[in-house]
Amino acid sequence: MSHDAATKKYAQNAASAIKDEILQKALNKIQSGLGKATALSYQNLDEGPDLRLAAHDIREKTINNLDVVLTRLAAKIRENGGRVYFARTGEQAVEYCLKIARQHHVKQVVKGKSMVTEEIRLNPAFEARGIEVNETDLGEYIIQLAGEKPSHIIAPAAHKTRQQVGRLFERKLGVPYTEDPPELTRIARKALREKFLTADMGISGCNLACAQTGHITVVSNEGNIRMATTLPKVHVAIMGMERVVPNLEDHDILFRLLSRGAAAQKLGGCVSYIGGPAGPEFPDGPEEFHLVILDNGRSRILADPKFREILCCIRCSACLNVCPVYGKIGGHAYDATYCGPIGAVLTPLMEGMNQAKDLCLGESLCGACQQACSVNIDLPRMLLELRYRLAYGDDQWETQPVSVAEKTIHQAWAFLAGHPALYRAFLRTFALGQKIFPTSRGMITKMPGPGAGWTRSRDIQPLSQTPFRKRFKKLNAKKAHG
Amino acid sequence: MQTNTTETQFIKTLRTALGIGQESAGARAAKIFTDPKDPSPEQAAIVKTIKSRRDKDHMALLHHLSREAVPLNLNVIPVKDKAQVSKAIANLVKETGPEWGAKKSVVQWDHPLVNALDLKTALKDQNVPVHTAAFDTTGMDDLTRSKARDRVRRQMIDSYIGVTSADFCLADTATLVMKSRPKEARAVSLLPSIHVAVIGKEQMLTNLKELYALLKYDPETREAELLPHHMTLISGPSKTADIELVMVHGAHGPRKLYLYVITG
Numbered sequence: 001m002s003h004d005a006a007t008k009k010y011a012q013n014a015a016s017a018i019k020d021e022i023l024q025k026a027l028n029k030i031q032s033g034l035g036k037a038t039a040l041s042y043q044n045l046d047e048g049p050d051l052r053l054a055a056h057d058i059r060e061k062t063i064n065n066l067d068v069v070l071t072r073l074a075a076k077i078r079e080n081g082g083r084v085y086f087a088r089t090g091e092q093a094v095e096y097c098l099k100i101a102r103q104h105h106v107k108q109v110v111k112g113k114s115m116v117t118e119e120i121r122l123n124p125a126f127e128a129r130g131i132e133v134n135e136t137d138l139g140e141y142i143i144q145l146a147g148e149k150p151s152h153i154i155a156p157a158a159h160k161t162r163q164q165v166g167r168l169f170e171r172k173l174g175v176p177y178t179e180d181p182p183e184l185t186r187i188a189r190k191a192l193r194e195k196f197l198t199a200d201m202g203i204s205g206c207n208l209a210c211a212q213t214g215h216i217t218v219v220s221n222e223g224n225i226r227m228a229t230t231l232p233k234v235h236v237a238i239m240g241m242e243r244v245v246p247n248l249e250d251h252d253i254l255f256r257l258l259s260r261g262a263a264a265q266k267l268g269g270c271v272s273y274i275g276g277p278a279g280p281e282f283p284d285g286p287e288e289f290h291l292v293i294l295d296n297g298r299s300r301i302l303a304d305p306k307f308r309e310i311l312c313c314i315r316c317s318a319c320l321n322v323c324p325v326y327g328k329i330g331g332h333a334y335d336a337t338y339c340g341p342i343g344a345v346l347t348p349l350m351e352g353m354n355q356a357k358d359l360c361l362g363e364s365l366c367g368a369c370q371q372a373c374s375v376n377i378d379l380p381r382m383l384l385e386l387r388y389r390l391a392y393g394d395d396q397w398e399t400q401p402v403s404v405a406e407k408t409i410h411q412a413w414a415f416l417a418g419h420p421a422l423y424r425a426f427l428r429t430f431a432l433g434q435k436i437f438p439t440s441r442g443m444i445t446k447m448p449g450p451g452a453g454w455t456r457s458r459d460i461q462p463l464s465q466t467p468f469r470k471r472f473k474k475l476n477a478k479k480a481h482g
Numbered sequence: 483m484q485t486n487t488t489e490t491q492f493i494k495t496l497r498t499a500l501g502i503g504q505e506s507a508g509a510r511a512a513k514i515f516t517d518p519k520d521p522s523p524e525q526a527a528i529v530k531t532i533k534s535r536r537d538k539d540h541m542a543l544l545h546h547l548s549r550e551a552v553p554l555n556l557n558v559i560p561v562k563d564k565a566q567v568s569k570a571i572a573n574l575v576k577e578t579g580p581e582w583g584a585k586k587s588v589v590q591w592d593h594p595l596v597n598a599l600d601l602k603t604a605l606k607d608q609n610v611p612v613h614t615a616a617f618d619t620t621g622m623d624d625l626t627r628s629k630a631r632d633r634v635r636r637q638m639i640d641s642y643i644g645v646t647s648a649d650f651c652l653a654d655t656a657t658l659v660m661k662s663r664p665k666e667a668r669a670v671s672l673l674p675s676i677h678v679a680v681i682g683k684e685q686m687l688t689n690l691k692e693l694y695a696l697l698k699y700d701p702e703t704r705e706a707e708l709l710p711h712h713m714t715l716i717s718g719p720s721k722t723a724d725i726e727l728v729m730v731h732g733a734h735g736p737r738k739l740y741l742y743v744i745t746g
């Protein structure tokens with residue numbers, strides 16, 4: 001897609017999302033409920049909300065030593081009989097998973113919710129080879145049946161009403177229509193139990209690994225991930241290479257913050273620590289365990305000191321729940337694996353700054369995301385940094401300086417600002433000239449030429465007839481006299 | 483080996499990105515990983531606190547647990563002795579029915595505390611079979627083993643109540659901690675619709691921090707057993723809020739969870 005087409009699509013997606021009443025209601029519910037509850041849950045931490053800062057330090061230390069941390073994790077898992085595969089690209093990761101599937105003649109896969117498998121487009125690759133893939137998180141299951149994409153990291157079907165889900169189940173599962181959430185949940189429970197019991201392979205992501213003990217941990221409130229990682233004969237877990245901490249005591253801090261950031265919970269409902277296959281002496285559990293550690297563009301981010309901080313992210317999704325932009329346009333408008341503030345920073349870095357530039361330009365820089373972030377990531381700083389690279393060009397990220405016209409305007413402005421007399425003359429002329437623009441309630445409502453972009457969706461304050469300089473002088477004079 | 487080349491390359495890429503060399507790896511590892519044999523004063527203090535707990539402290543934790551369990555839909559039931567638990571389970575079997583099949587059966591771990599409940603006898607007059615999801619693999623060939631696994635799996639699928647113990651219970655989050663062991667099949671607490679767990683009150687801990695301190699820094703715990711290949715934490719029965727953010731209990735796995743704590 002060309003850049004202009006991408007911009008157009010982003011704007012169109014956003015516009016239709018804003019008009020979608022169902023979506024607006026759902027977004028409102030998420031943000032007013034979860035957003036507030038999460039903030040409160042940080043306050044209620046035993047150590048107080050500053051634990052977020054300690055967590056940030058741990059994450060930073062981990063990322064800065066990722067080579068030794070991952071080496072230890074891999075060694076430990078191999079010691080426990082697990083296999084570890086390091087994948088440079090998403091394709092390599094998918095290829096590896098397919099290879100295991102072939103070895104075991106896998107016909108059917110059950111999956112735990114995992115964003116990284118969305119990132120590497122695992123499902124379509126499996127389906128193309130005739131392997132049935134079943135999402136087992138209720139939200140993901142709904143999305144999969146509907147043939148859509150998740151709109152929120154942890155509440156993927158938040159944009160659907162119970163009536164829509166009821167009709168979907170009626171159509172796809174051949175059950176009588178109901179719009180009762182407990183009844184709908186029961187229907188999915190039954191359908192998925194069959195899948196769990198017949199699947200030959202379980203695939204999961206990884207919320208947070210602990211290198212020292214050699215375990216990945218996966219969390220779900222539904223218990224579906226426990227099912228998917230216990231019942232099939234083979235379990236493959238895929239983790240973004242940054243999703244790890246060195247020690248158990250680090251895991252404690254990060255894990256508690258993850259639970260709070262994600263769902264305002266003290267601890268996720270069901271947590272599995274997995275460090276290897278169940279040996280021959282065990283009566284159940286997968287007999288084979290594979291861990292795929294994925295780069296897929298992350299090392300490029302690691303190499304840029306200004307963006308490295310984004311690898312501290314633990315994908316709790318708390319930033320989505322407070323972001324005013326996400327709160328209006330929803331997850332789909334971002335048209336990327338990761339949405340909201342985290343997506344606005346991550347997507348340009350992973351999929352190309354030029355292609356995804358609108359995502360970072362679209363955010364408001366209000367700073368709510370950093371305050372909500374379970375590990376206090378300075379997302380606004382990185383949004384600005386992205387804009388800087390886009391404006392001034394950066395070979396590393398293949399961006400070119402923006403248009404000559406814009407640059408000339410900025411240069412002219414700089415020149416004016418450096419010459420007070422000229423500057424004053426310019427302002428005076430403009431203050432007079434602006435009278436030709438239509439106004440309403442003291443605001444300019446329409447401007448021509450390049451100014452039209454601004455006034456299309458908002459008004460602009462006219463220049464004051466008496467400049468501040470003059471008023472300030474007057475004030476000072478008054479003070480001196482009085 | 484293919485895997486190793488990719489790993490070496492992968493790690494090398496990371497080092498290049500970080501602008502650091504391999505030489506420093508050892509020193510950096512020593513700095514970033516804490517040593518189980520050398521706890522920080524804070525961690526040592528946590529272990530000491532746990533070890534010095536007496537009856538009344540455990541009762542206080544149990545009290546705390548009972549409060550935290552309510553919003554999570556976990557039923558915590560303090561009982562005097564094992565006989566009370568057997569009786570309670572017999573009652574539960576009487577009053578409830580299976581979700582999937584028509585026939586009632588119960589499955590349990592091969593665990594001293596669970597065995598001591600003598601559920602076979604307790605459920606005899608109701609004619610409900612009790613399966614033990616375990617088998618001895620010593621000297622078994624692959625085929626026999628795989629058949630034994632299939633049999634145990636079938637029992638866990640068919641049973642509507644699963645009875646387990648746990649290693650610890652964390653009061654602050656109402657969490658059961660279960661390490662995997664050969665006689666303690668994972669799916670006993672997963673496939674049946676009702677999960678019943680039985681522990682003694684001395685198995686109570688405060689929170690995750692205490693659990694980790696004990697697992698990592700307590701020489702006794704470590705010597706007895708290192709963290710196995712699998713461990714589960716369960717805080718109440720399964721739940722979901724994926725349809726219009728309405729909370730529903732029982733998405734997958736047990737819909738009800740009863741925890742009996744023997745106060746002795």
Ligand code: SF4
Nearest residue numbers: 313314316317319373
């Ligand atoms: S940026 Fe922070 S708040 Fe957003 S998903 Fe990542 S860790 Fe959570």
